[in-house]
Amino acid sequence: MSNRLTSEIPGPGPGFRGVPQIVAALEDEIVSGRWQAGVRLPSERVLAERFEVARSAIREALRILQERQLIVTAGGRGTFVREFQPALGAGTAEQLARSGLVTAKDLMAARAVLEPAAAALAARNRSTADLRRLHELVARFDTALIPEAADVDLEFHTAIVEATGNPVLQVMFASIRTLAHAMMARSLSDPRVVGADLHDVLCDRIAAQDEEGARAAMLAHIQAAESFYGADLDRPLADVLRGRADLEPGLASILKELSQPPA
Structure with a gap:
């Protein structure tokens, strides 16, 4: 070449x-x-x-x-x-996704490492204000329609990371936040995936300051959709999101944000 x-x-x-x-x-x-x-x-x-x-x-x-x-x-x-x-430090997570170097499995694996640890730390450090915010978000999620549900889901996960009080974890989550948002939208477009009950469990474990319970609940939440992805797990994330956007017009803007190749 x-x-x-x-x-x-x-x-x-x-x-x-x-x-x-x-x-x-x-x-x-x-x-x-x-x-x-x-x-x-x-x-x-x-x-x-x-x-x-x-x-x-x-x-x-x-x-x-x-x-x-x-x-x-x-x-x-x-x-x-x-x-x-x-x-x-070459490229952002979004750039890597658009380039085809990130699969759905890659993102799920990263979240399965980061977010359960964040949930455990949130259970240890959460404040009364943190709990109030988490419960408010769960209530909003229970009644939200697509595409708002994806936005509320992202706020919920962000609130847990913020409840840790750890700025390094917050920066780490922020680096994949946009990708996580798109994957939440993809999961919510699948009628077989249910996350609301797991939100309730997470809130309960964090409120009880049950660190290991919160860790396990977060891991179960992240993995809830994995069995439904099939071949999508190993496909480039951009391709997965683009295909789902064609099937779910209500979520198209979120899904296409990262799946569209540069003009």
């Missing part, structure tokens, strides 16, 4: 404003796979002409992409697309 970029360079397009749009356009080329690892980016001059901006704006956009571990500059040779290395 050639290490030179041959695909069309994205132009400014309607409503173009500056560096954030340049970053988004170039990032989409990388995340989508149209610009593959090892290819050389066009020069600053070429990019500046294409985007109709000063070269300083291009330099700033490239600096941001380099901070995100998406590109690397080799002295005297140019700037190249870098291979995704998630463990080194």
Whole structure:
């Protein structure tokens, strides 16, 4: 494969404003796979002409992409697309999902590690205000219709993580929050999946400060839908969400947020 970029360079397009749009356009080329690892980016001059901006704006956009571990500059040779290395901070969870590198099973496994531990810590540290919020969200979920139910479900899981009082766990959950939201929407679109009763159990265990009970209840909640996914578990998450969006118009906007390939 050639290490030179041959695909069309994205132009400014309607409503173009500056560096954030340049970053988004170039990032989409990388995340989508149209610009593959090892290819050389066009020069600053070429990019500046294409985007109709000063070269300083291009330099700033490239600096941001380099901070995100998406590109690397080799002295005297140019700037190249870098291979995704998630463990080194390359790309967000959403970018990895759109690129096809994340399966439904990957996300479920990550949540099964993170959220049961968060539920146990929430049971230890929860405040009266935390419990009140959790019970309010359970009541809202019981009466919510699609697509609001997915939003309330996400708020419930976020509230549990916030009840831990641990900012590191909160940041970790935030990094997969959008993906979790989409998967909640996918699960709620399956009539065989029921989560309301498990919400009640989680609230009860957290209220009782039963750490191991809360841990077990959260794990059971996350795994409730797994047996219904079938072949979807091993498919790229973006494909799973896109297919479900076609079947469930009420949830299409949530599901397509991550499943749509960059334009």
